Amino acid sequence: MRQSTLFTKTRKEAPKDEVSTNAQLLVRAGFIHKEIAGVYSLLPLGLRSIKKIENIIRTEMNTLGGQEVELSALQNREHWEASGRWSDEAMDVWFKTELNSGGQVGLAPTHEEPLSSIMADHIQSYRDLPKYVYQFQTKYRNELRPKSGIMRGREFLMKDLYSFHSVVEDLDVFYEKMSDAYTRIFDVCGIGHLTYKTIASGGSFSKFSHEFQTVSEAGEDIIYVDEARKIAINKEIYGDDILTELGLDRRNIKEHKAIEVGNIFKLGSRFSEPMSLNYTDEASAEHFVIMGSYGIGLGRLLGTVVEVLADDKGMKLPKSIAPFEVHLVSIGSGDKVLAESERIYRLLTEMGVEVLFDDRDKTAGEKLADADLLGLPTRIVISEKTVASDTFEAKDRMTGETSFLTEGELMNLLGR
Amino acid sequence: MRQSTLFTKTRKEAPKDEVSTNAQLLVRAGFIHKEIAGVYSLLPLGLRSIKKIENIIRTEMNTLGGQEVELSALQNREHWEASGRWSDEAMDVWFKTELNSGGQVGLAPTHEEPLSSIMADHIQSYRDLPKYVYQFQTKYRNELRPKSGIMRGREFLMKDLYSFHSVVEDLDVFYEKMSDAYTRIFDVCGIGHLTYKTIASGGSFSKFSHEFQTVSEAGEDIIYVDEARKIAINKEIYGDDILTELGLDRRNIKEHKAIEVGNIFKLGSRFSEPMSLNYTDEASAEHFVIMGSYGIGLGRLLGTVVEVLADDKGMKLPKSIAPFEVHLVSIGSGDKVLAESERIYRLLTEMGVEVLFDDRDKTAGEKLADADLLGLPTRIVISEKTVASDTFEAKDRMTGETSFLTEGELMNLLGR
Numbered sequence: 024m025r026q027s028t029l030f031t032k033t034r035k036e037a038p039k040d041e042v043s044t045n046a047q048l049l050v051r052a053g054f055i056h057k058e059i060a061g062v063y064s065l066l067p068l069g070l071r072s073i074k075k076i077e078n079i080i081r082t083e084m085n086t087l088g089g090q091e092v093e094l095s096a097l098q099n100r101e102h103w104e105a106s107g108r109w110s111d112e113a114m115d116v117w118f119k120t121e122l123n124s125g126g127q128v129g130l131a132p133t134h135e136e137p138l139s140s141i142m143a144d145h146i147q148s149y150r151d152l153p154k155y156v157y158q159f160q161t162k163y164r165n166e167l168r169p170k171s172g173i174m175r176g177r178e179f180l181m182k183d184l185y186s187f188h189s190v191v192e193d194l195d196v197f198y199e200k201m202s203d204a205y206t207r208i209f210d211v212c213g214i215g216h217l218t219y220k221t222i223a224s225g226g227s228f229s230k231f232s233h234e235f236q237t238v239s240e241a242g243e244d245i246i247y248v249d250e251a252r253k254i255a256i257n258k259e260i261y262g263d264d265i266l267t268e269l270g271l272d273r274r275n276i277k278e279h280k281a282i283e284v285g286n287i288f289k290l291g292s293r294f295s296e297p298m299s300l301n302y303t304d305e306a307s308a309e310h311f312v313i314m315g316s317y318g319i320g321l322g323r324l325l326g327t328v329v330e331v332l333a334d335d336k337g338m339k340l341p342k343s344i345a346p347f348e349v350h351l352v353s354i355g356s357g358d359k360v361l362a363e364s365e366r367i368y369r370l371l372t373e374m375g376v377e378v379l380f381d382d383r384d385k386t387a388g389e390k391l392a393d394a395d396l397l398g399l400p401t402r403i404v405i406s407e408k409t410v411a412s413d414t415f416e417a418k419d420r421m422t423g424e425t426s427f428l429t430e431g432e433l434m435n436l437l438g439r
Numbered sequence: 440m441r442q443s444t445l446f447t448k449t450r451k452e453a454p455k456d457e458v459s460t461n462a463q464l465l466v467r468a469g470f471i472h473k474e475i476a477g478v479y480s481l482l483p484l485g486l487r488s489i490k491k492i493e494n495i496i497r498t499e500m501n502t503l504g505g506q507e508v509e510l511s512a513l514q515n516r517e518h519w520e521a522s523g524r525w526s527d528e529a530m531d532v533w534f535k536t537e538l539n540s541g542g543q544v545g546l547a548p549t550h551e552e553p554l555s556s557i558m559a560d561h562i563q564s565y566r567d568l569p570k571y572v573y574q575f576q577t578k579y580r581n582e583l584r585p586k587s588g589i590m591r592g593r594e595f596l597m598k599d600l601y602s603f604h605s606v607v608e609d610l611d612v613f614y615e616k617m618s619d620a621y622t623r624i625f626d627v628c629g630i631g632h633l634t635y636k637t638i639a640s641g642g643s644f645s646k647f648s649h650e651f652q653t654v655s656e657a658g659e660d661i662i663y664v665d666e667a668r669k670i671a672i673n674k675e676i677y678g679d680d681i682l683t684e685l686g687l688d689r690r691n692i693k694e695h696k697a698i699e700v701g702n703i704f705k706l707g708s709r710f711s712e713p714m715s716l717n718y719t720d721e722a723s724a725e726h727f728v729i730m731g732s733y734g735i736g737l738g739r740l741l742g743t744v745v746e747v748l749a750d751d752k753g754m755k756l757p758k759s760i761a762p763f764e765v766h767l768v769s770i771g772s773g774d775k776v777l778a779e780s781e782r783i784y785r786l787l788t789e790m791g792v793e794v795l796f797d798d799r800d801k802t803a804g805e806k807l808a809d810a811d812l813l814g815l816p817t818r819i820v821i822s823e824k825t826v827a828s829d830t831f832e833a834k835d836r837m838t839g840e841t842s843f844l845t846e847g848e849l850m851n852l853l854g855r
Contacts, residue, residue, distance in 0.1 A: 030567070065508055067507060096579075120534045122593075137480070145446050151446070
């Protein structure tokens with residue numbers, strides 16, 4: 024894409040009311056726009072990143088046999104009354120609104136109730152199980168003081184998968200598969216090395232649940248990490264008992280702030296009971312379906328990548344989730360520079376490389392500063408100097424390494 | 440996909456409270472689930488169709504230079520107060536809700552105000568124009584009595600594009616290009632032959648707007664059609680004046696009920712003025728940006744296809760928007776039938792044909808009735824009879840034509 028046609032512009036300064044690094048950088052780079060506190064719109068660059076994250080997650084969910092749906096945001100209060108979660112005392116983040124025809128509906132903060140209700144229409148027998156159903160869907164949570172940018176919003180896109188099983192053993196097996204999928208997702212998104220599977224409190228059904236926590240000073244959680252074992256414990260359950268249970272030594276544990284980028288939870292029959300989600304076994308006896316839930320906030324994941332990888336010049340985006348792989352920066356207005364820039368832009372685009380081509384009428388300083396801010400993985404500069412030496416200046420935004428490459432070497436670098 | 444793994448089941452009878460044909464068939468086929476009146480969740484088959492419609496539209500929008508965004512549903516009331524559309528008197532379909540931190544927000548019924556406000560951050564000069572920005576985004580409208588299934592909902596997915604221009608002439612040119620794109624979209628989705636570009640009332644800026652109206656008994660609009668000229672006039676402005684203006688003869692006009700599947704509208708500066716969306720021209724004089732808006736409801740489009748193409752056995756879905764192209768139906772439990780069905784399923788899937796393979800343990804009658812209900816374009820039956828004769832029974836759901844084909848002929852039919 025030609026940057027001259029992109030409608031968003033960068034900003035030198037973040038808006039004063041943005042206190043989080045992720046929102047400051049994403050707003051400055053034109054990835055997002057703040058509508059109100061905790062509510063952001065996705066602009067073209069931000070949407071491209073979110074769609075890439077979505078596809079990384081979708082691939083993993085489909086591999087596990089997930090079936091994609093998209094449930095409504097407006098919620099029938101009856102379902103939530105059945106589970107005891109309609110009242111603001113039980114769930115303090117509800118947004119509720121009134122129908123013109125009378126009656127109240129809620130804006131879904133999560134989807135256990137409505138999906139369990141749908142599944143009750145379709146599951147009758149043990150032969151209908153297991154099933155895995157997921158969606159990418161907007162959640163609404165009436166946060167009192169959202170101040171973490173796109174990491175904790177009032178409106179945010181989430182992948183939530185719910186699994187439905189006849190027996191606990193089957194849930195246990197799937198839960199581990201999903202845990203592995205989550206590990207792969209965070210690896211692919213470039214934060215695997217900072218992300219720990221973290222033991223957290225469970226519910227009435229299971230003693231523990233698991234969170235995926237990424238170490239960051241911007242985190243709202245405190246975790247205790249055993250680096251060697253690559254596991255962590257959430258502060259809420261940290262203590263001698265759990266250390267003993269896991270065979271961990273307090274001397275090997277480090278305390279970190281961390282961002283919860285995903286969670287997996289064994290729900291048991293917490294929701295199948297109130298929603299009458301039953302199945303009959305081979306002997307025609309009725310049982311409640313056993314459930315698990317598995318969430319990842321897509322905006323939060325992008326925000327976390329920005330928080331943990333950025334430097335003082337801007338973002339550093341892994342290729343997997345960057346809106347474009349290459350930032351092609353044309354410096355100077357000479358005919359040769361322009362012609363060579365156009366040629367390389369066309370060549371890379373035809374090769375299937377996603378290129379943002381900075382063809383704007385700006386100074387070298389402005390263009391290079393914008394390239395650092397946007398943080399695309401590979402910056403290629405074409406200038407009088409590179410044209411004269413028949414090379415390309417390529418900079419790896421993640422490592423900061425700059426190299427002068429021949430055309431063949433450049434093609435090698437981009438893996439084609 | 441194996442139908443035995445699909446979590447949704449078909450229903451013989453529609454729920455009693457569904458009065459529209461589209462919702463009756465889509466619910467029976469397991470494409471959608473009703474959460475409350477006018478609010479439907481998309482189940483796997485329905486979501487696949489909607490995603491195909493989305494991609495058909497996205498391709499056209501990108502071809503016209505559209506840049507995709509995703510704006511928030513929660514809306515800052517200030518923007519809507521500025522345009523005079525915050526009050527329930529001005530806009531009677533608002534859903535509004537309260538922030539826990541105090542203050543009211545709305546759920547976007549449309550997005551002129553928030554997008555104009557965003558564009559005001561990014562457009563300063565005539566050099567920044569034109570720009571075309573679109574999204575696939577959920578709209579919320581507090582309809583009093585939703586009774587048209589997914590054709591008029593309280594929560595629904597819409598493509599809305601907004602164009603931004605410096606001068607009216609530029610808007611006029613783009614408006615015609617978008618009109619042509621809409622014609623192509625409805626052609627590809629299989630309702631072009633029933634859809635008329637219809638002249639409707641404009642606003643303060645433009646005398647007329649245009650709707651794309653599909654002739655159907657389920658329609659809520661009345662249009663007057665000149666078949667030969669392939670144009671129509673909405674009842675709201677129909678009369679001698681407009682007939683004269685268009686050079687139409689009342690004797691050639693037929694009255695029809697119709698469904699509005701899309702609309703295009705010249706907004707002028709109706710929203711740029713209150714949102715302070717200005718640009719400076721070459722002489723540094725300031726002007727308001729000139730806008731147009733272009734909408735298509737995705738659920739309504741799917742609902743319209745169902746309404747106008749279905750028969751009493753079920754839906755008839757064009758290949759372009761069907762969740763799968765082929766319904767492979769295995770009839771009988773003999774080893775040869777099973778082996779041949781598996782072989783063909785694997786072969787077609789490897790060829791890239793999207794196949795729903797009915798491998799369920801059901802009777803022939805149940806399977807064929809479900810195939811008619813789901814309405815996938817090509818049904819292929821594998822039975823003792825076809826295996827014995829080394830042929831495949833292929834039925835075109837749209838025409839009802841059945842043929843017995845060799846494997847080579849079958850591959851030809853599927854265009855590979």
